[in-house]
Amino acid sequence: MDAIFHEKQEGSLCAQHCLNNLLQGEYFTPVELSSIAQQLDEEERMRMAEGGVTSDEYRTFLQQPSGNMDDSGFFSIQVISNALGVWGLELILFNSREYQGLMTNPINEKAFICNYKEHWFTVRKLGQQWFNLNSLLTGPELISDTYLALFLAQLQQEGYSIFVIRGNLPECDAEKILKIVRVEQQQRPKLIGEDDAQTSSGLRVNLNPKDQGPGLEERPLDSDEEQLRKALALSRQDMEVEDEEADLRRAIQLSMQEPTISGSTTSMPCAPKESNVSATSGTSSTGSIGGNQENSLSAEEIRRKRQAYFDRQAQLNTQAAAAQQQDTKPTGSDGQ
Template sequence: LESEQEGSLCAQHCLNNLLQGEYFTPVDLSSIAHQLDEEERMRMAEGGMGSDEYQTFLQVISNALRVWGLELILFNSREYQSLMINPINENAFICNYKEHWFTIRKLGQQWFNLNSLLTGPELISDTYLALFLAQLQQEGYSIFVVQGNLPDCEADQILGIMKVQQQQRPKLIGEAQAQTSLNRVLALSRQDIDVDDEEADLRRAIQLSMQGTIAPL
């Protein structure tokens, strides 16, 4: 039940990032899930097309996007690959691995990784996009092309007339929290040890972490 709730929340973030607005809530997605035909989902699962949980969320996301006239096509399917479309000519992708779903979307003329596990949007260059998608596939992700006209959004309008540069790439949320904790511990260590010695700072940080002052990474 807990993983289903996490998956539902992740799917909600994925869809709202795709559409660039608070369009869906967990209640909305739950309602769509209940509308799905149970017999069809069981038949799909028995056909070896993946776990019940994966298929359920895939169907929920597909049904939610149909409201906007959007369709999902599996990126590495024969049907799509035969079209020989350069990924930079698409508008968006949805990526999934286990319970995690996230969106890669073009805003203006630039691509962004809108992963809710990151501290912010990650800029992806046109030359890196295909390599990034291939890397995700190698890591076990399923990738879907979002086809259709996405609703207008302010970010798309602004980035349509200007480009952004990203001096520092966003970190994973867990990494950012760990760095903040480490910085706090180092600051405490400098208060307790009146010596200008980096090795002493490091020893003090390790000592504090072992005492439970900071959570293990």
């Protein structure tokens, strides 16, 4: 995905990276964004001065730091909005009534800008595919159309503010190339600073070689597919646990049954030859116990036998513990 412009994080210049990744080029520098911020600060100062330069409000305003930028490189939404206005682009809040009333499918948009706790990043459509161009990632992250809405919903749940980009974005090489070929990404990019070792959980065989372009042969495992895989793995684990518990219950039942019980072949597919099983007990060959009730155990008898079994087990455990304690006691001198 070398054709995609992806500016990585430097300092706290995420607003600059967000804009350049959106526009797919080095369109803005910190100096240019600072100039926009200073212009906004001056406009705010002039509005405050209309109430009188000797007022307490105006003096308090002068003492406060700029709300549009700081020394770390942070820039406000007003700075980003003004910078995009140069290109005829505007921002619309994703969860606003104005936008939600349009009932627009997110995949039909061109780009989104996301913000949370002073961090900005871009999600943009290039060709017919969506990419997460977060500057904190080691590279662009492919987002499937089916997962885009879930991705945006998850960001909102985490507290992100999302803005829709409206207007004509400038042309870029990535847009031209990805209109012809489709990117396939096998391993998702990690956050900058994470271990470079990639796990094998994201590996997937490429099944569409005809849709590949040069150097774009990797096939992504969509996040919704990853979640499905995890859900299936968890369900398999639950099934294994249930199977183990069922086996344990069957073992306890078998251990509690006496070989002299008549009509008890229901749970014993291999009854011992010496057991006194009556051929005329009325128990069907399929193991149902709807035959002669006199040869079947009542619920009270089953309860008593189960309790007797656990009492015997507890007694054996107590005896074993006592024997072990006896073995560990000092025996005194050898002659005694």
